[in-house]
Amino acid sequence: MSATDIPAATDFIAQGRRVLEIESAAIQGLYQSLDDSFRNACQTILRCQGRVVVTGMGKSGHIGGKIAATLASTGTPAFFVHPGEASHGDLGMITAQDLVIAISNSGETHEVVSILPVIKRLGVPLIAMTGKPESTLATLADVHLNVAVAEEACPLGLAPTASTTATLVMGDALAVALLHSRGFTADDFALSHPGGSLGKRLLLRVSDIMHTGDRIPKVSAEAIITEALLEISRKGLGMTTIVDQDDKLLGIFTDGDLRRILDQRIDIHQTRISETMTRHCTTTSPETLAAEALKVMEQKKINGLIAVNKEQQVVGVFNMHDLLRAGVL
The missing domain is CATH 3.10.580.10 (CBS-domain)
Structure with missing residues (x-):
């Protein structure tokens, strides 16, 4: 589409504000619905003797990667495993001392659900983040974190928008709650960021x-x-x-x-x-x-x-x- 093809009637600011309103409402809904499941998830992670393995497909996978990175940089050893690759050998990365956080808005994502039997056989604790409490993933999980939203910001209701925002925020909430519980300090943070400006600000004397x-x-x-x-x-x-x-x-x-x-x-x-x-x-x-x-x-x-x-x-x-x-x- 060229510049001359852009519809003159498009109100970009109004559309942008609509998205922000919907996603803000999704976060507020998450705030209201946070319950004992969140506490259980934090306690389960704190008991983990290994690492937190985050998995998810598509947009949920992108969010999962960010959640794993945030956990790792705030005192909770974590990494991301692609569920498709997990079925072809990468499940070997998961040990019996680890914990899995599986993300799927529908709770029925084939690539994620297909690796659940192996996870259960290992006896690895499973925390699920879904928007469907009655889904396969949610019901098989040891702890389910409900990240359901009233609507997506996408007017077609197809592109994950508000749902991925809610999942991302839930991941941040977990990371920060764990950070406080572990007594994680600025010096600890700097040790995992030595190459960046944050590390320099915190480590240089x-x-x-x-x-x-x-x-x-x-x-x-x-x-x-x-x-x-x-x-x-x-x-x-x-x-x-x-x-x-x-x-x-x-x-x-x-x-x-x-x-x-x-x-x-x-x-x-x-x-x-x-x-x-x-x-x-x-x-x-x-x-x-x-x-x-x-x-x-x-x-x-x-x-x-x-x-x-x-x-x-x-x-x-x-x-x-x-x-x-x-x-x-």
Whole structure:
């Protein structure tokens, strides 16, 4: 269909809103109907000593894949098995210690129903998600989660829309309820997402990104302001630390401080840095999470931060550019 063939009378916004209304109603219906079956499903999964195996055909399979991925990333080991492939060898992936979540809106999907005898023979707990409580899958399951909807958003009533949304939401509800029960933490989440920005935000510590050794800009309290400016330029971090003979932090001097003293017409060739530096500056520990350090910098409206040890010696510095390069910002 070309652009000129699009019916002028089509109200795309109205159609979009209709879909959102129907799918919102489906979720609300799910909320109202949630019962002891949900609690039983959570308890059954928590008792599982193996992995959760999710299976489903067609659109239910796509939803099942997402549910398996969500479970796996939130502390419940899980993977997806295609029911068609399961009948041709992939059932060998399922062990007696596992648990199966089978998804079928009708509860009669041939590829799913055909593998039920093997699942039952293994003695594997079976949780079913269907829209038909009287279906074969629902009646054979140890726990049935009803994901029935009043209507599909598809005006033909054919394409799975509201029903797949309800199933997806039920999967999310399971994953989050289990997450809470397991005491799953942000650090646990990061361990399964080390390659993404979430992992970086949760796993990186200040010690991973800070400049150390000779890369730390620092001058003594006796230094003249011009000497401090040369150190700022050499190290390229927009600041310098001021330390005593034991490297203990005395203060900080930044590009912003330079603008301030120039407005005050202070002689930068004669004045010592100790007279203009900022004392009692904000610091952090090398062990602090980089994400926490970023939060402090945003709250304080500062561009750089100094890392000190227990003796208040300067061990590192970093700025917003370092956080950006590390993928934390």
